[in-house]
Amino acid sequence: MADAATLARPGTATGTAPFFSCRDVHAYYGESYIVQGVSFEVMEGEVIALLGRNGAGKTSTLRTIARTDTPQMRSGEIWLGGTALHKTNAVGAAQAGLQLVPEDRRIIAGLTVEENLKLAQIAEPIGWPIEKVYERFPRLAERRRQEAVTMSGGEQQMLAVARALCRELKLLLLDEPYEGLAPVIVQEIERCVAEIKAAGITTIMVEQNAIAALHLADRAIIMDMGEIVYTGTAADVLADKALREEYLAV
Ligand SMILES: Nc1ncnc2c1ncn2[C@@H]1O[C@H](COP(=O)(O)OP(=O)(O)OP(=O)(O)O)[C@@H](O)[C@H]1O
Numbered sequence: 001m002a003d004a005a006t007l008a009r010p011g012t013a014t015g016t017a018p019f020f021s022c023r024d025v026h027a028y029y030g031e032s033y034i035v036q037g038v039s040f041e042v043m044e045g046e047v048i049a050l051l052g053r054n055g056a057g058k059t060s061t062l063r064t065i066a067r068t069d070t071p072q073m074r075s076g077e078i079w080l081g082g083t084a085l086h087k088t089n090a091v092g093a094a095q096a097g098l099q100l101v102p103e104d105r106r107i108i109a110g111l112t113v114e115e116n117l118k119l120a121q122i123a124e125p126i127g128w129p130i131e132k133v134y135e136r137f138p139r140l141a142e143r144r145r146q147e148a149v150t151m152s153g154g155e156q157q158m159l160a161v162a163r164a165l166c167r168e169l170k171l172l173l174l175d176e177p178y179e180g181l182a183p184v185i186v187q188e189i190e191r192c193v194a195e196i197k198a199a200g201i202t203t204i205m206v207e208q209n210a211i212a213a214l215h216l217a218d219r220a221i222i223m224d225m226g227e228i229v230y231t232g233t234a235a236d237v238l239a240d241k242a243l244r245e246e247y248l249a250v
């Protein structure tokens with residue numbers, strides 16, 4: 001991994017750079033061209049809803065930003081503050097404060113809720129203290145000694161998000177946090193995301209439940225066939241039925 005000096009962006013002393021930006025990012029699965037020139041910026045504290053139909057490239061875009069090995073990023077730039085994420089890998093991106101909560105949640109079997117949270121803090125205890133997590137998410141406090149994988153889907157989702165909060169966190173990437181959850185549980189996770197927003201954590205949220213995501217988000221980015229086709233305020237997308245029917249089928 002490159003060291004901090006080679007990752008530093010020249011000329012950021014003026015403080016004019018956006019909090020996060022992607023510039024003309026292209027990524028592939030083998031020869032399959034999936035992320036096709038994605039560019040966008042996120043301001044500090046914003047919640048972005050990244051939307052689009054099945055297969056539009058939303059998960060691939062999150063994975064590219066998180067610098068996972070697949071898809072493979074072949075060109076473009078990704079900046080988080082002054083850090084060039086395109087010059088680092090998934091570990092470097094996480095150390096820089098980019099935390100991806102993937103769709104499958106990756107809760108560790110055989111460990112309790114509290115052990116899952118503690119594990120997130122082993123490298124550097126610089127995120128939220130576990131007591132703060134319990135304050136904000138009392139459901140996890142009640143279940144701290146329970147084996148985490150025996151919890152309900154919604155509770156596991158809450159834990160997956162809480163684990164990201166326990167790490168160095170500058171940009172939170174949520175991939176379909178409401179997936180597979182009953183409506184009443186979705187409301188509970190929505191409250192978690194609202195808490196995160198109130199705490200000022202910059203977030204990009206992918207969600208099939210576009211309406212729910214738009215109610216929480218400040219801005220929306222819509223993807224189709226690996227490209228961004230629309231960027232605007234969440235309120236504008238909620239008001240534009242034709243746009244939603246074309247790209248979101250809602
Ligand atoms: N590991 C992979 N290898 C090859 N192709 C892949 C792989 N993962 C995804 N794809 C393809 O990349 C395209 C974009 O997939 P992606 O998962 O990013 O879409 P998505 O917008 O997240 O869709 P969904 O809403 O269904 O989750 C799809 O055509 C998909 O088949």
Ligand SMILES: [Mg+2]
Binds near residue numbers: 058059
């Ligand atoms: Mg997806």
